[in-house]
Amino acid sequence: MPRKRHVSDKIDDILLSFFDGVASAGLICDEIISQKQQRWKGFAWETDKDLKSLLEEKFPQMQHRGDIDADDPASLISALHAIDPSSNATIIVAAGAPCPDYSRIRANAPGVSGDEGCKFLRFAAFLKELEASWSYAQAILIVENVVPDNKRDVKFFEEKLSAQAVIYDSVDLGVISRPRVWWTRLPWQELSNRKDLPRRLRWSTYFGVPKVAFEQPKDNLDSYDLGNLRWPANVAKQIRPLPCLTTPADDPAGRPAPRSCRGKVDSQTQSRWLDDNRRYAPWHYEEDNMFVDTRDHQRLTLATAEIKEQLHHLPVGWTAIANGWRLGIAKWFFIFGIFCAQVSSPHAAIVLESPRWQPPPLGSSAIATMATLWVSAPLLNGPGVPVFDDALDFSAIDNMMEHWQASQTALHPGQSAPCLEPGLAQWLPLWQHGRPHLPTLRQAVAEEVVQLVEDRQEEVLRWHTTLEPHVQSAYSGKSGKCTMQLPIIVALAAQFGWGDMALFEEMQSGFPLLGAVRPGLGWRLRSDARYATPKDLAAFFVENHDFVQQRLRRGKVDPCWQAMAEEIAADVAIGRMEGPFEAPASWCKQAGPLPMFAHAAKLLPAPSGQAPCSFAFAVHQVGSDGDEKIRRAEDWRRSGTNATVGVPDTPAYHGIDAFIHLARALRRVSKQHGLQLWGLDHEAAYRQLPVENPCRTYVILNTPQGPTETEELADSGFLSAKTLCGALGLKFKDSKAQPPARQQKIQGVILDLGDNDVTVAMTPERAERIDNQLKQILLDNHVTPREASSLAGKLQFVVQSLFGKDWQLTDGLKEALAFMRMKLQTSKPRVLCYEVTERAVIYADAFFELEGKRYKTADHDEVPSWGNRPPASFRNAWGFVVRTSGRTFFAAGSVPFWFSRHFAPKRAYIYMLEIVAQLVPLLALQTALPTHILLFIDNEPARRALTKGFGNCKNLNRLLQVAWCLFEKQGWWPVWQRVMSSATVSDGVSRFDFAFAEKHGWEWCSSEYDALFQRLLSAVLAFPEGEL
Incomplete structure (x- = not known):
């Protein structure tokens, strides 16, 4: 058996x-x-x-x-x-x-x-x-x-x-919000660097809390068994998902409507809600959120237990209770x-035949010593997972007492902990622990890498001969001598536990620029579908050919063609590019050489087969030395090339904030003075690396002839990085090297690291360049979408409102641009403290009366009729509550008619009331406020106006500009956060109800408010000469 x-x-x-x-x-x-x-x-x-x-x-x-x-x-x-x-x-x-x-x-x-x-x-x-x-x-x-x-x-x-x-x-699955x-x-940060995940992760934030999404298909509506019911209109038409399912009310009388929907429920919804004994929140009874019974005269009904089970992905018939986890x-x-x-799967095999040596005992090798420091945790790359912001967003709180209590511990963004990406967070404790030995260790590592390169040159040369010709050329140029030490880079990466060994396959075979592009290690998945459906290559080749013919017929020549021609010729000379080529026979125009350069004076045979092309255009930049530089870029978007790309993620970007956060983090762990910056600029950046298929990277140039660390460690970091990267074949521009110094120019900004703070200032060259751009726009009285997009990035204000049919500037935008020109000449550097110990909290509110009824400025859209009276004649009031230095102040009053009459349009009047309510406490307590101020405002358009800085009313613009001049003069860093009208503690104060204030022992803020308004009005009317 x-x-x-x-x-x-x-x-x-x-x-x-x-x-x-x-x-x-x-x-x-x-x-x-x-x-x-x-x-x-x-x-x-x-x-x-x-x-x-x-x-x-x-x-x-x-x-x-x-x-x-x-x-x-x-x-x-x-x-x-x-x-x-x-x-x-x-x-x-x-x-x-x-x-x-x-x-x-x-x-x-x-x-x-x-x-x-x-x-x-x-x-x-x-x-x-x-x-x-x-x-x-x-x-x-x-x-x-x-x-x-x-x-x-x-x-x-x-x-x-x-x-x-x-x-x-669960809205990510398309049917229901939950x-x-x-x-x-x-270990979310570690998972962001792993390639073997059960599902890819997409990250964002939700009111400051990290929000994750597992990449998976949306629910198929046809797979649901609805019986004789039909999907609600919102779901069927993909307008919005169903509201979150909840358990029915325990109370036989039902549950009251949440505060957030009171007064916002239409009569039919209200009737259905009451008829069902208020079992669920009112929004479940909105017509477009209710199922339709096709067998009962299209009667509206709520989801049955069987449907709720399916909405929760429970087996049908699991339980009639039908509520639980999704x-x-x-x-x-x-x-x-x-x-x-579980034990993690091993990293992908090393793609190049290169031995991985075992680290000798600690201390016998500098490289091995550094490698052993990373044995306990994998190296993390990229921006990682969003962190829970210490400066919490309280905009969802709709209860006054709760919001007031929450604001007592609310942090100004300047008080939040420094936000470091995961790799730097890993590095910081190692840096702190090993500081006394770092200069020696860094030098030893660099010397060992140099020696390693010398010892393994024969191996590297053999590897070089196995590469495709265009890859060989990228790594050796015309000299034929290989400079890229990829076998050594691979071995070092493996020893240090680099998590993306497949990257080196692309370094060996070339990087694809069309079609599917592999995700980067630790990069976050995109939150949009921009590159989710790449265009078919066959269709792209046809469209690109037509695009090229259209552009060739136009024959427009870039004013900077000569500079781009010199750059192209230089790349040809060193073997980074090939050409120039004859034009294909199907083109409407012939190509020409670059006769001013001997090595580019003769045309090579025209490419055979498909030859997708993009056009070169000039990009104007200001270098770290302050000089303007012209860089060639290719128009991959208009040529259609970008449409062929399928890429799931987005690269990380490091702005000035990254340097400031790192400086703050260093000061937290080390109180020694003398922080310094240094920088190295990659020569030709990504152009050092090969492409997979050169035949898909042709470029057309139209010509007139036709087609941070501390001072004692900074030097070692700078020299070691330069030596080590140079030895491995990663080239830097010697002319652009920035040796360690307390002050450096980075991205057009001067960054000065002090002992207790960092000073940020725009370089005069960048200010002059932006000023010239603004001046030309004002002279032309129009701005193109491309110029608007550029300005939006540089000046950080919204430009959508400026677009008319002929792209002419609005009066409001003209004033905003003129103000920006003035501030470019007179602005003070911004000072950011490493440690912020004090911040003020301000609540401010305003309302006006019309036909005996009071309206909050946030509720002005609910006014049934404005009548014929000018808004300036309306009764109004403002009120504020300020908590600073352990004391709480309050005050209330009204905006005088002689002030408000200068803001005649209805919308300008509304904005003026809310903005004045925010400014009055700042002016009344001007000498008592700290630098960092957190302000709560219940009018979202006014909050945007305060943060973006312009509107359509001339005097309103001046009011905003006077305010920002005051903020700069005082060195204030104001941050506005939205608060629900029901949650602002200043609401009662603005209505002259001081019971809550007196109960809690708040102090009345005495001031000559009429004189304050007179000062403010004088500054507005006399601007730009007038100021507070």
């Missing part, structure tokens, strides 16, 4: 499911672990009788433990030991604590202090004691809850659970948790 197969009793995984609900966690575990052909058991905590029965029916391998408050960790550990005596199983902790006390749909959500909300806190305490007592490895943690009304709760539970929070919204917070212990989302947190708990 055949031997009976032995079935092991070993348990591989144990699920601990707290607040088990509809057993979503068990369903996910059963699917995932069964696929792995492993055995699992579990324990569940649930008090609802029906839910307990559901679990017992579906998962007999799970034991019920009832109410978590009646349990204790010691008892649970005994139960775990009974089923897993060796304590080797993987523990998965899943929890979905009761959410009503955290939800925004509840009036005055109490959070952790609520009867249900405190259960979350007790669970966290239970888990902490449990993990401190058992002998298991760290548990896989998946904890979910609603996005809390108070964002501080997110951070609070990060600390309590020793976990990191991310947001996931933003939820997930607390896990996943399985299509939740399962990926489980999958990633199990994935990270």
Whole structure:
């Protein structure tokens, strides 16, 4: 007889499911672990009788433990030991604590202090004691809850659970919105650099909290069984997803409407909501959010339990309760948790035949010494995962008391912790620990690399001969001597654990510029579909040919053609480019040589087959030396080349902020003075590297003839980097090298690192160049879309409103541009402190009366009729509350008629009221305010006007410009944040209701407000000569 197969009793995984609900966690575990052909058991905590029965029916391998408050960790550990005596199983902790006390749909959500909300806190305490007592490895943690009304709760539970929070919204699957917070212990930063993930991750933020999306297809609407119902119009027409499903109200009288929708519900929706006894929030009863019963006279109805199950990706018939986790989302947190708990797959094999040496003992080799420092963690590249911003966005809070309390701990952005990308965050503690030895170690590493290059030259030369001719030429030029030491780079990368060895395959064969482009290591996935559907190459070749003929017929010559011709000729001379070529026979014009250059004076034979082309155009830049430089670029967008590209991610960009954050981080860990900057400029940058197919990179040039560290370490860092990269074949421009210095020019900006702060100033050359551009636009009285886009990036103000049919400038924009010209000449450098200890918080509000009814400035769109009276005659009032230096001030008043009459248009009047409300406390407390100021404003258009700085009314523009001149003069850094009208503490003050202020002992801010308005009006009318 055949031997009976032995079935092991070993348990591989144990699920601990707290607040088990509809057993979503068990369903996910059963699917995932069964696929792995492993055995699992579990324990569940649930008090609802029906839910307990559901679990017992579906998962007999799970034991019920009832109410978590009646349990204790010691008892649970005994139960775990009974089923897993060796304590080797993987523990998965899943929890979905009761959410009503955290939800925004509840009036005055109490959070952790609520009867249900405190259960979350007790669970966290239970888990902490449990993990401190058992002998298991760290548990896989998946904890979910609603996005809390108070964002501080997110951070609070990060600390309590020793976990990191991310947001996931099932709106990514296209049918229903369900933003939820997930607390896990996943190493997100490390995952951003791995190529073997179960799903690619896309990152963004949600009110300052990192938001993740697992790349997966959207739900197919046809796969749903709706019975005799039809999808709501919003879903069927892909207008917007369904609102988040919630449990029905416990109270027989239903639940009140959330504050955010009060007064905004139409009468029919209101009627349906009341008829259903207010079981759900009113938005569920909006016509376009309701299903249609095709068998009952097109009657509007809510989703049935069976449909809700499908919306949650539960099996149909799982439970009539039909609420729980969205399985299509939740399962990926489980999958990633199990994935990270396993031994990671080995890195891709080294693509070049190059031995990887084993590091000798610590200290016997400088390279090996550095490599051993990185053994414990992989090198991280790219921007990584968004971090939870310390300066929280409170705009979702709609309760005044809660917002006021939250603002007490609110941070100004200047007080947030320095934001370093993951690689720098890894490097900083190593730098701090090894500072005394770094100069010696850096020099030793550079010398070893130089010696390594000398020792392995024969190997590198043999490798060079195996390359395609165009790749050989890219790495050797006309001299034929190979400068790129790729075999050595590969070996070093492998030794240091570089996570993208496939990159070196492209360095060897050339980089593709059409078609699919491989994602970069650690780069974030794009949030749009710009390159998601690349154009077919055959269609591109036809369109590109037509494009080339159109451009050739125009024959427009770039004024800087000579400079570009010199650059092209120089690239040909060193073997980086080939040409010039004869034109293909199908072209409408013939090509010509560059007779002024001997090596480019003769045409090469025309390319055979497809020859896609782009046109060269000049890019004007200001170099680090302050001189203007002309660079050649190719128009890949208009030529259609970019449309063929399929790329999922977007490259990282380092602006001036990156240097400032790094300087702040260094000052936090090292109080020594003397920070310095240094820089090296790659010669020809990416043009040092080969393309995969040179036949797809032709360029046409029309010619007139026809087609940061501290001072004692900076020198070693600069010299070592220059030596090491040079030895490996990465070329730098000696003329553009910036040796270590306290002050450097970077990206057209002067960066000066002081002992306590960093000073940022625009270079005079860049200011002059932008001023000339602005002056020409004002003289021409028009701006093209391309110029507008350029200005938007340089001046950071919105230009969409300036586009008329003939691209003429509006009067408001003319004034804004003139103001920018003035500030380019007179602006003061910006000073940013490394450490900010104090900030002021300001709430300001205003309203006006029309026909006996008061309107907040934020509600001006609700005015039924403005009548014939000029707005300046309306009764108005302003009020403010200021917290600074441990004291709280308040005041209220009105804008005088003689002031408001200068802002006659209705919209200008509205903006004026809100902006004046913000300026009055700044002027009244001018000498008492610190540099960093956080201001809350309930009018979004006014907030944008304050931050962008121009409108359509002349005097309103001047008011804004006077304000910004004051901010600069005082050295203030004001930051405005949107606040709901119901949450601003200045609302009562503006209505001359001082009860709350007096109850809390606030101080009345005495000032000569009429004189203050007179000063302000005089400055506005006399601007630019007038000032505050």
